Amino acid sequence: MIGESRLRLVWIYPDLLSTYGDQGNALIVERRALMRGIEVERVDVRSDQPVPTSGDIYLIGGGEDRPQRLAAERLRRDPGLATAVGAGAALLAVCAGYQIIGTEFIDDLDQPEAGLGLLDVRSGRGAPGKRCVGEVLAEVDPALGLPVLSGFENHQGVTYVGPGAKPLARVTHGSGNGTGDGTEGAYAGRVIGTYMHGPVMSRNPALADLLLTWATGVPLTPLGDHWHEQLRSERLRTVRAAAAN
Amino acid sequence: MSGNSVPGQGAAPRRSPEALPPRSKLAITASRVTAAISRRAGKGSGSVIGGKLALRLAPDLLAQLSVGLQVVLISGTNGKTTTTRLVAEAMRAAGPVVSNALGANMPAGITSALAGAGDEARYGVIEVDEKYLAGVARDSDPVAIALLNLSRDQLDRAAETRMLAEKWREGLRGRDAIVVANADDPLIVWAASSSKDVLWVAAGQTWQEDSWSCPQCGGVMQRPGDDWFCSQCDFRRPSPTWSLAGEQMVDPDGRIWPLHLQLPGRANRANAVTAAAIASLFGVPVEAALERMKHVTAVAGRYDVVDYMGRKLRLLLAKNPAGWVETFSLINPPPTPVILSVNALDADGKDTSWIWDVDFTQLAGRPLFVLGQRRLDLAVRLEVAGLQFQVFETAAQAVAACPPGQIEVIANYTAFQQLRKTIKEAAQA
Ligand SMILES: [Zn+2]
Numbered sequence: 001m002i003g004e005s006r007l008r009l010v011w012i013y014p015d016l017l018s019t020y021g022d023q024g025n026a027l028i029v030e031r032r033a034l035m036r037g038i039e040v041e042r043v044d045v046r047s048d049q050p051v052p053t054s055g056d057i058y059l060i061g062g063g064e065d066r067p068q069r070l071a072a073e074r075l076r077r078d079p080g081l082a083t084a085v086g087a088g089a090a091l092l093a094v095c096a097g098y099q100i101i102g103t104e105f106i107d108d109l110d111q112p113e114a115g116l117g118l119l120d121v122r123s124g125r126g127a128p129g130k131r132c133v134g135e136v137l138a139e140v141d142p143a144l145g146l147p148v149l150s151g152f153e154n155h156q157g158v159t160y161v162g163p164g165a166k167p168l169a170r171v172t173h174g175s176g177n178g179t180g181d182g183t184e185g186a187y188a189g190r191v192i193g194t195y196m197h198g199p200v201m202s203r204n205p206a207l208a209d210l211l212l213t214w215a216t217g218v219p220l221t222p223l224g225d226h227w228h229e230q231l232r233s234e235r236l237r238t239v240r241a242a243a244a245n
Numbered sequence: 246m247s248g249n250s251v252p253g254q255g256a257a258p259r260r261s262p263e264a265l266p267p268r269s270k271l272a273i274t275a276s277r278v279t280a281a282i283s284r285r286a287g288k289g290s291g292s293v294i295g296g297k298l299a300l301r302l303a304p305d306l307l308a309q310l311s312v313g314l315q316v317v318l319i320s321g322t323n324g325k326t327t328t329t330r331l332v333a334e335a336m337r338a339a340g341p342v343v344s345n346a347l348g349a350n351m352p353a354g355i356t357s358a359l360a361g362a363g364d365e366a367r368y369g370v371i372e373v374d375e376k377y378l379a380g381v382a383r384d385s386d387p388v389a390i391a392l393l394n395l396s397r398d399q400l401d402r403a404a405e406t407r408m409l410a411e412k413w414r415e416g417l418r419g420r421d422a423i424v425v426a427n428a429d430d431p432l433i434v435w436a437a438s439s440s441k442d443v444l445w446v447a448a449g450q451t452w453q454e455d456s457w458s459c460p461q462c463g464g465v466m467q468r469p470g471d472d473w474f475c476s477q478c479d480f481r482r483p484s485p486t487w488s489l490a491g492e493q494m495v496d497p498d499g500r501i502w503p504l505h506l507q508l509p510g511r512a513n514r515a516n517a518v519t520a521a522a523i524a525s526l527f528g529v530p531v532e533a534a535l536e537r538m539k540h541v542t543a544v545a546g547r548y549d550v551v552d553y554m555g556r557k558l559r560l561l562l563a564k565n566p567a568g569w570v571e572t573f574s575l576i577n578p579p580p581t582p583v584i585l586s587v588n589a590l591d592a593d594g595k596d597t598s599w600i601w602d603v604d605f606t607q608l609a610g611r612p613l614f615v616l617g618q619r620r621l622d623l624a625v626r627l628e629v630a631g632l633q634f635q636v637f638e639t640a641a642q643a644v645a646a647c648p649p650g651q652i653e654v655i656a657n658y659t660a661f662q663q664l665r666k667t668i669k670e671a672a673q674a
Contacts, residue, residue: 015457015465019400021601027629046457048465048476064405070463133401134595152596154401197598202625227628231621 006039007215010055012081013047016071017097020154022061024199025092029057029208036221038212047071051080055089056215062095062154062197065108072100072113085118090190090214092207094200098185098193099123099157106157119193120164121186123157126178131156135239136174136196138184141166146210148172149184150203150235151196159195161186168194173243190214203232265309272303273360296353299360307352310359311385314343314369317523318385318422320378321393321433323568325350327508327544328393328516329372334541335524335534340367348545350374355381368527375409379416389526390417391425391519393448395432396455396567397602399594406455410436425522427515428485431473435460435480446522447471447485448515451574452567454602487522494518496531504535507542510575546665553668554644557651558584562661564593566602569655576653579610583653584643586617586660593658597622605630614643617660640667 011026026042033040045051047070051058058081063071075081085091091101099105102121107113110125126132133154140146149169158178161167168185169176176184176195185194192207194200201208205228209220265273276299299306317336319329326348333344343362345355350372359369373381375395382390392413397406413436417424426437428445432455437443450456456473457466464477474481488495492514494502502521504514517538524534543549547562561576563569576583589595597619605627613634615623620636627634637643644652656664 014454018454018602019397020596021598024598024601024626024629027601031629031631046465064407066407066463067458070458152401152598154596197596199598199601202601202622202629227621227624231625234621 006041007033007057007212008052008055009033009040009042010052010058010084011042011044012051012058012060012075012097013071014044014061015046016067017061017063019064019067020062020095020152020197021199022059022094022197025059025061025094025201025208028199028201028205029059029211032205032208032223033212035223036212038216047074051075051078051084053080053083053087055084057211058084058089058091060091060093060097060100062097064096068096068100068105069107069109069113071096072105072107072115075100075116076114082116082118085191088190090211091118091192092211093119093191093193094197095153095155095195098195099159101191101193102159103162119186119188119191120162121159121193122162123159126156126158132175132178132195134174135235135242136171136176136184137236137239138169138171138174138176138196140169141187144168144187144210146204146206148236149194149196149200149207150232150239151194151198151200153195154197155195159186159193164188168192173239202228203235266303269303269306269309272299272306276357276360293349293351293354293357296349296355296357296360300353300356305384307356307359307381307384308386310356310362311369314359314362314385315367315527316369316371316385316387317389317391318371318373318378318382318387319391319393320373320375321391321427322375322396322398322565323571324393324512324516325372327513327547328391328519329370330541330544331517331520331538332391332523333370334537335520335529336368336370336527338524338529338533338537339527341365342368342370344370345372346545348372351377352381352384355385375413378413382416382420382422387420387422389423389425389523390420391523392427392433392437393516393519394427394430394450394567395436396452396565397599398565398567399596400599401594401596407432407458407460410460413437414439423526425519425526427519428483429471429473431456431466431480431482432460434483443483444487444522444526445483445485446515446519447488447490448519449489449511451511452570454566487518489515489518494521494531494535496521496525500531502531502535505539507539508544508548510571512571512575546661551668551672553671554641555649556644556647558644558654558668559651560661560664561653561655562658563655564657566599569603570607572655573604573607576655577651580612581651581653582612582614582647583608583655584614584616584640584647585623586615586640586654586656586664587620587623588618588657588660588663589622590618590659593660600626605632608632612647614646616640616643617656640664641671 167183
């Protein structure tokens, strides 16, 4: 994007991985760019289409177990995303998408399935009947400079962060990676994975701005964010109050 | 069981509750007493708690109560309460009907409704929650089963949508019932594909986001115009015998019928076509079915127009993205104000992420007023959609901000119930 007039935002496989309002993250990035005068070209890539290599920001959403396997099968055959990430594009992957960009996950047939290896995380399946569902609060790795994250999680998987990545945040409420070590999500370079949907940017617009900063290479003008802030404080208050009881 | 003789002809007389085994009679009596106590305590109709007790005392009660009744089951993500009401109205042309008209659609509520039926009832028209369809179909030995549509709904606690279609497909395999199924919904066609006798209805599908992936092979679905087919296997849209075509219905003989319903919207016209198709299985002529359906104005408070603070509020219930999108297509054009209310209590699902699946830009140009426990989630959603809106804490404040005249009110489940309660209390004050 640097030096070019338009930001290219690529949303991968809305036909398979768009179960938890994932379009929201695309809409929020798009809006926050436009409000700063950055023109956006949004490309929604269906699972029978090639992933373009020229994007600046890539998004992958959450999905059910079978679509997750189908998406992984198709993405493993398509070098587009790996090429783009290798060239410095930013990537946010949520829930099923988070597992797919790791090295391995368990698919709907209970088989280990190779991920894309874009982030050093490995996912297994949690104990039967122990699905992680509910509100999440998490303190972000200070190196990223983001305020506390608020989100909603709904997953059976547990994800282990390998030496090539760092935990994105530490939960103060909710399960996060589900490994019992209090971590939530992971990141390395410009690749971020998280179990938080919501969609995560509706409550955490700073995450959208982080991706935009990476993509544009320039500091962004602050926005008003009245309703985002109202929502954030209502969620933080409600979840903390529930935890205190 | 006797239910599957030629529909409408020679049905066995209904076995009255008096003829049931003693244990079942006891169960029914106990359930009625429990329901009455629950009602008196102000805890709703009491049908669910009564039915739960009865089923605990006699687990095969639903099967016994279905003997001698010709049963029709109706299920799907959206429109089942309304369709059940339309089918019940149409079927009354053929004989007395018992129905769970208030939407108590799990086994306990269904048992309670059947236990409360008079001896003369010949037809049982039953709404069934999607998760219980296979079990209720096994117990009640239905003559017909209507499968309306399947889409995402309360994903934080419900089964995955495709898994549900798969469960239906397995549960309905080998049943004798005639399945009346929506040919325009690929997941419904998949669910019906194990049934030997299917009557296909072109009932349309406005929300398509849950059926881009072939349920048979995982291939990408192609959807040119009203048609659909898998790009990788033989799974494709079956040709329908009944169709909704705009404002009209086309019957199996190709006759065209205008649909003059009082219930608004495309989805209700589709429900009426399904209802007419079902009624015809029991010998009800199309004229008679449509004539009877015409008189339905509101269903369990939905579509009701009520007076409140000198305005006329039309109450519209929408519980999931497919429901919201259908509702947007039936509301009055600008400048009619629209009140939107969203809660996230247990009955709604606690995850509000679904609001990002709804295309709110369809509301552009309308005055918008936002309410509900999760009004701030909605406010962010509307702001990102680039819409103008105002946020209020109470219904009274929002309505006061609207000019006198008509207001469209769209709310999800508990938000809808709360609004009805507020309005009822104001009317009584
Ligand atoms: Zn296929």
